Amino acid sequence: MAKIGFSNVRKSYGPTEVIHGVDAEIADGELIVIVGPSGCGKSTLLRMVAGLETITAGEIRIGDRVVNDLEPRERDIAMVFQNYALYPHMSVFDNMAYGLKIAGVPKAEIAERVAQAAKMLELEPYLDRKPRQLSGGQRQRVAMGRAIVRKPSVFLFDEPLSNLDAKLRVQMRVEIKTLQRRLGVTSLYVTHDQVEAMTMADRIIVMNGGNAEQVGTPLAVYHKPATVFVGGFIGSPPMNFLQAARLQASGLLRKVAEVGGAAGALNTVGVRPEHLAFCSEGEAVLSGKLMIAEALGAETLAHVELDDGERMIVRIEGGREVPAAGARVHLSCTSEHLHYFGADGKRLPD
């Protein structure tokens, strides 16, 4: 069990800097999800913790040790890869035992630890099989088993569920979370799927373009996104954004002195789809045409094109009646549900 610390961690490939100084502290036993679009540097950051990428500048600590110059095997970590990276010629047992064998653990203890992990992961009937004889979900478990038997102080997960089908993904999500709780091992989990991030994380690190834009609990990130990017990335469907100037006449904006492009001035307003509602023309803040309504059963997502051509998504409960496609609709919202961002994309103080 260990804490992980990042201080001003940077990574460059030649002259190109891909991670621009990440600072974060991860508590013992926490499950941290690093989420971001592809190319944001999240996998690179994880691989730097694993020791598979060098650290250009800054410092990564695991426990009390600075691990910058340590080999992966000296860092007391275990990693689960996106494509599982099982050794194809070894049985499930040998796959799980390989790390222990190299570490010189006595045979009897290896057998016991593998048996324990296999039981935990319901892999007992498959110990003699080769990876190619297993389904995707089972391979995923073997990869987890290989990590568990080593009893590391940190688990690293690199998009472990993205090769599974949707149903299995939901199931494995819960299993990984449960298992991590039970073992209490500090974990870093990289994904591009914000639903995984929201459901699994104790805290989320949202990355964009090599920066950690926000570190916080899932609900904090959802309710108080630190930047326009975070607001648009976390939450499905994403937050709607409007130029603040458009709402100036509505009287909804509060406590903001200045609207415009200057630093510190209010520039963009965000509102979650569930905080918009259809209303009569008299109460309307915004008006436009309903393009399409996606009925998902529990909820309906209405795509509205405003008069100036901007698109908004409105989420309404499934039972409610929805205007016909092409109809003119009016939207309202309340001021406490608005998020205020400056011209630099950063959240303004409430």
Added chain:
Amino acid sequence: MSGMVEKRGLGIWLTHLGLIIGIAIICFPIYMAFVASTVTQPEIARPPMPLIPGPHLIDNYTAALTRGVNSPVLLMLFNSSVMALGITIGKIVISIISAYAIVYFRFPFRMAFFWMIFLTLMLPVEVRIVPTYEVVAGFGMLNSYTGLILPLVASATATFLFRQFFLTVPDELIEAARVDGAGPVRFFLDILLPMSRTNIAALFVILFIYGWNQYLWPLLITTKPEMNTIVMGIKQMFPSGDDIANWPVIMATTLLAMLPPVAVVIFMQGLFVKGLVESEK
């Protein structure tokens, strides 16, 4: 496609007839050699040549194996086996190690070395045979197994084949091994080598036959009959001038020379085909 599979009637007979004629054309000389190895010398010399096997099979083969013409065939078979196995194993070991170095290690002039190895593809033994002979003779390796094997061991083809295979091995595998604590040697022995076994088997078959069929090189550097390999030894059995060739023994030797490569192909066929068509992921 389905039309080809479902063809019935006259067509199928014609195609089979074609195949049978083809096989007969290939097999007839071998059959002739077999017949010739079972009769006596005068019977072969007198036209027409016999087409039915004679009664001297055991005599002729015993004579070939134990006495031969210049040296016993048994000895030549042994020499050929040593050379073929030496070339095969040497080539596989050296090329898999150099491919490992080229694919997995960053060292200065890595690509330059790769292209240098690759260039040797354009210089087969026959092209560099005179300077190679000079070197081998200078080392005093004429009439030795080392001299037979060493100049043929370096192999660009095998290095290239292993390199292509290693490039298909996912990077995550080596990373998983690193996290598991395996160093470069362990990764090579525990993971890469077992994964390459079908490739190794395929190469073994190809290279064994290549080594077994070497003709010009052994002809050049072995002057003593007891160092003759079988493929060149057959040529040495032909008499010079007006001597009478002992055709039954020569034909018996020819057939004996075919057996080891055939055996290797038959026994390793399964792995061989697997190695050429599928890669295990």
